[in-house]
Structures are given as C-alpha cells and as structure tokens.
Amino acid sequence: MDKRARAQHAERLLADDVLAAAFEAVSERYQRTFRDASATPDDVLEARDMFFALEQVKATIRGFVTDGKILEAKDQHRVRD
Numbered sequence: 001m002d003k004r005a006r007a008q009h010a011e012r013l014l015a016d017d018v019l020a021a022a023f024e025a026v027s028e029r030y031q032r033t034f035r036d037a038s039a040t041p042d043d044v045l046e047a048r049d050m051f052f053a054l055e056q057v058k059a060t061i062r063g064f065v066t067d068g069k070i071l072e073a074k075d076q077h078r079v080r081d
Contacts, residue, residue, distance in 0.1 A: 007068020010061045026054055 033047035
C-alpha cells in the first residue's frame with residue numbers, strides 16, 4: 001500500500017466511531033487499574049505498558065495521516081513551480 005492510500009485509510013480509521021469507542025473502552029480499562037487501590041504493582045505496570053502500547057498505535061495511525069498530508073503538500077508545491 002502506498003503512503004497516500006495508507007493515509008486515506010488511516011483517516012477513515014480515525015473517523016470510525018466503533019474504533020474510537022473500542023480505543024476508549026480499552027484505555028478506560030487500563031486507567032481503572034491505575035486508580036484501583038487493590039491493584040498490585042505488577043498489575044499497574046502491565047496496565048501502564050498496555051496503555052502506552054495503545055497510545056502508540058493511535059500515534060502511528062495519526063502519523064500515517066501526517067505522512068499523507070506532507071506528500072500532498074509536496075505535490076501542491078511541485079505544481080506551483
């Protein structure tokens with residue numbers, strides 16, 4: 001898949017309500033562990049690792065969109081030259 005197609009697909013993913021709800025549900029699950037006074041240190045560390053992994057997935061998807069916008073800007077710049 002080329003970067004432009006990947007960027008378009010990533011934009012659709014970010015706009016998807018079901019995916020956003022799934023991300024939010026998973027995020028909340030891990031945040032609940034952080035607030036749980038009975039959580040063991042291992043539970044908190046695991047939740048932390050998983051929370052950061054989820055955030056990295058979201059950042060990667062946003063990065064794909066950014067890559068596409070950069071390519072689009074370069075194309076527009078070339079047209080003006």
